Amino acid sequence: MDRESLIEKYNVPVPRYTSYPTVPFWGNERPEVEDWLKVVKRTFDESNVSNGISVYVHLPYCEKLCTYCACTKVITRNHGVEDQYIDALLKEWQIYLDTFQEKPIIRELHLGGGTPTFFKPENLQRLINGLKQNSKLHPEHEFSFEGHPNNTTREHLQALYDVGFRRVSYGVQDFDPEVQRVINRPQSFETVKEVTLAAREIGYHSVNFDLIYGLPKQQLSSVSDTFDKVSELMPDRIAYYSYAHVPWKTKGQRIFTDADIPDSAGKRALYDLGNEKLAELGYSDVGMDHFSLPHDELYIAREAKRLHRNFMGYNTSHTELLVGLGASSISDAKYAYAQNIKLIKAYEEASMNDKLNLEKGYFLSDEDVIVKRAILDITCRRELSFTDDLKAYLPATIKEELQVLADEKIITVDNEKLIVTDLGMIFLRNIAKLFDNKLRYAKSGEDNMFSKSI
Incomplete structure (x- = not known):
């Protein structure tokens, strides 16, 4: 998928992540x-x-x-x-x-x-x-x-x-x-x-x-x-x-x-x-x-x-x-x-x-503190280590979702670590969203909560 197609795909309402939650x-x-x-x-x-x-x-x-x-x-x-x-x-x-x-x-x-x-x-x-x-x-x-x-x-x-x-x-x-x-x-x-x-x-x-x-x-x-x-x-x-x-x-x-x-x-x-x-x-x-x-x-x-x-x-x-x-x-x-x-x-x-x-x-709960740290690692350091305490709170579908991003050259990922590519810098908010359990399990839609990523 080319860059323009990726931008169109991921141009959805996403938080700016100045905080988590x-x-x-x-x-x-x-x-x-x-x-x-x-x-x-x-x-x-x-x-x-x-x-x-x-x-x-x-x-x-x-x-x-x-x-x-x-x-x-x-x-x-x-x-x-x-x-x-x-x-x-x-x-x-x-x-x-x-x-x-x-x-x-x-x-x-x-x-x-x-x-x-x-x-x-x-x-x-x-x-x-x-x-x-x-x-x-x-x-x-x-x-x-x-x-x-x-x-x-x-x-x-x-x-x-x-x-x-x-x-x-x-x-x-x-x-x-x-x-x-x-x-x-x-x-x-x-x-x-x-x-x-x-x-x-x-x-x-x-x-x-x-x-x-x-x-x-x-x-x-x-x-x-x-x-x-x-x-x-x-x-x-x-x-x-x-x-x-x-x-x-x-x-x-x-x-x-x-x-x-x-x-x-x-x-x-x-x-x-x-x-x-x-x-x-x-x-x-x-x-x-x-x-x-x-x-x-x-x-x-x-x-x-x-x-x-x-x-x-x-x-x-x-x-x-x-x-x-x-x-x-x-x-x-x-x-x-x-x-x-x-x-x-x-x-x-x-x-x-x-x-x-x-x-x-x-x-913040103990889970919130751990997820907050993970999102900061993604948005500030372009990488995330899958520590044991973080793994306890990852959704069951996270591997498949991350693999999609890897196939699109937005990240590289293995069992231990995620790294954001140069292309992926455009999509930091979208990557972080995958770890946002509050948003993932929200009962109402987010269309009126956040602006689009682009």
């Missing part, structure tokens, strides 16, 4: 805060000294609605909200500090959104300095943030650099003016160029561009032109994401009609063109949607088989504890997950009263 299988029960913090402390005690911890901070405010976006956000031009929200973040952090009972070693810190650069530079510094005040920094710590090219100023870049940031990710999406008009995100190439060069001049060692294929009004010509412009700047990393059309979840996407969005064949053509351009420019496929140049730490981590994946996407070091701060943030404590309430006022009220307000969570 994936969020739709957590249920809606709110976990008890006391139970959650016990797991946090256990994970912290096991891993803080050896690997440090990760911290994700969700900054939900945006001045304008990007209609393609499915993130949790609040649209406002009132910057008076900044101080109160930062106060709440620091109060929530103190709850975790009290739980740890010793100083955490921060290995990774990421500001996401929303639009982190909605916040004034001095307020971002106040936030970061507050997080660092009673913490230690790992010798190989990495701080990163998501920047909107239209409102990321040189002052933002310098202020964040001064408190330890060395990586920035810009949401570019597409340079075509018509596509930008429809998704309500007009930004010129000159603007993106200016903030990219400014980051490099200040000293950032890694600049990422987020690009999306399958957007409304997008055509082959616009993707080709976008990559031509990208080639002038050569960001260190590129995330080439599939547009997830989920209007049942995101009201902003309801303004599009089906006629605006490329059909399956058209979207595959956009995907193929993007992959061709990335290869021509010298980017290597690191894993699901992520590409990097050989000098970048993400590529180096892939080669050293020390990539990790969590709710922040791919990262270069394996921390067992990810603390998510802010409304809607998700934390991963190895043996459990918890998500904060999404409503800003309810989040702030709880934090200012020294409480967590959890919206949902999940405590």
Whole structure:
């Protein structure tokens, strides 16, 4: 079967596997805060000294609605909200500090959104300095943030650099003016160029561009032109994401009609063109949607088989504890997950009263922990050993299913090990799905749970 036929066959709804079990299988029960913090402390005690911890901070405010976006956000031009929200973040952090009972070693810190650069530079510094005040920094710590090219100023870049940031990710999406008009995100190439060069001049060692294929009004010509412009700047990393059309979840996407969005064949053509351009420019496929140049730490981590994946996407070091701060943030404590309430006022009220307000969570069984590790091995290290503890949870049909993938040159497999081929990198999500027992035995279909793999 040729590559195009394989892409058509495996272009089905599949999770992105930023967690296992994936969020739709957590249920809606709110976990008890006391139970959650016990797991946090256990994970912290096991891993803080050896690997440090990760911290994700969700900054939900945006001045304008990007209609393609499915993130949790609040649209406002009132910057008076900044101080109160930062106060709440620091109060929530103190709850975790009290739980740890010793100083955490921060290995990774990421500001996401929303639009982190909605916040004034001095307020971002106040936030970061507050997080660092009673913490230690790992010798190989990495701080990163998501920047909107239209409102990321040189002052933002310098202020964040001064408190330890060395990586920035810009949401570019597409340079075509018509596509930008429809998704309500007009930004010129000159603007993106200016903030990219400014980051490099200040000293950032890694600049990422987020690009999306399958957007409304997008055509082959616009993707080709976008990559031509990208080639002038050569960001260190590129995330080439599939547009997830989920209007049942995101009201902003309801303004599009089906006629605006490329059909399956058209979207595959956009995907193929993007992959061709990335290869021509010298980017290597690191894993699901992520590409990097050989000098970048993400590529180096892939080669050293020390990539990790969590709710922040791919990262270069394996921390067992990810603390998510802010409304809607998700934390991963190895043996459990918890998500904060999404409503800003309810989040702030709880934090200012020294409480967590959890919206949902999940405590992993022994089986879940083993399967989680297996899926991470596939998606991060391109290989999986069939250990005795994993074999106990493999479905009866797994050998036949894996043999199909082997016959299609997507993997190589024997009784001891699975290895993902270069061709198989396109199908990481599909390979991981075979080990997803929650999805395999789900009573309802997954068509409205997840976006298609391509």
